[in-house]
Amino acid sequence: MDSRFNRNDVQLLGKKTLYKGFFKMDEYRFKHRLFNGGWSDVVSREVFERGHAVVVLPYDPISDQVVLIEQIRIPVLDSGKTPWLLELVAGMIDCGETSLDVAHRELQEEAGLCAQALMKVNEFFSSPGGTSERFDFYWAKVSAAEAKGVHGLDHEQEDIQVHVLSREEAYQMVISGRIDNASTVIGLLWLQLNYQDIVKQYA
Incomplete structure (x- = not known):
């Protein structure tokens, strides 16, 4: 529909930047029908x-396992x-990058994995009541046996532990x-609805 x-x-009447640091806050003034x-x-x-x-769901259809990452998220400290x-693998799209480039890069940086195949599923807004952020959602065919260790970029102060779980355990x-962040919930629910087709095609 x-x-x-x-x-x-x-009718956009005005837009001004209220704060600009690592992130930015803008004020919009508008009228609408x-x-x-x-x-x-x-x-x-x-x-x-x-x-x-970009958010990437690393899935091994041979072993029916998913690769998740664990890291600290200070905004949820109180609640x-x-x-x-x-979480799933994810990263910001920088100027001049395609979402596909970011998907490959973040999969390597955060999980130490190379995608054997990478397919875009859809796009979604993370929290449209307060932010303009949009996610491009991919699933990546990977070998779960290669997923291990601690990853992340030192200059971004990342400390990321890799976990391999069965699809059913993750679901x-x-x-x-136990898993309560939006992009990971969306990705794993999508996988639960579609894994049989994926297994038929790739396993």
Whole structure:
């Protein structure tokens, strides 16, 4: 189902940068068409601008195993059970890079793996109520037997532990809430729905 509205139904009245550091915060002032007709009053919203990213699900269809990484995420210190999260491989798209380039690079940097095949699944916004960030989601055919050790870039202060789990174990961690970050939940639920087709094709 397509939305009845598009970009032409927004009047952007102003945009200014409130903060610029490692990330950026912009303020938007705009009006938009209403479902019941007419236009809204002027709306002001702060938007967290961090660029766009890639997320990669490393899966071995031969052994039916997934590769996850574990690292500290300080924003969840107060509200999470632990600030060390089990995640999929992910990274930001820098200027001049394609999402495919980033997928290969991050798979090597964060998990020490080379993709035997890399397929784009879809795109999704991480939290559109507050940030413009969009993820390009890939799954990578890998050899889980090659996944081991601690990885990450020293100059980015990364400390990343690699874990190999059965697909079913990873899925149960989503169901139990042990895995509770959005991109990893989305990726593992997608895998649970599609692994049989993947296994038929690649195993």
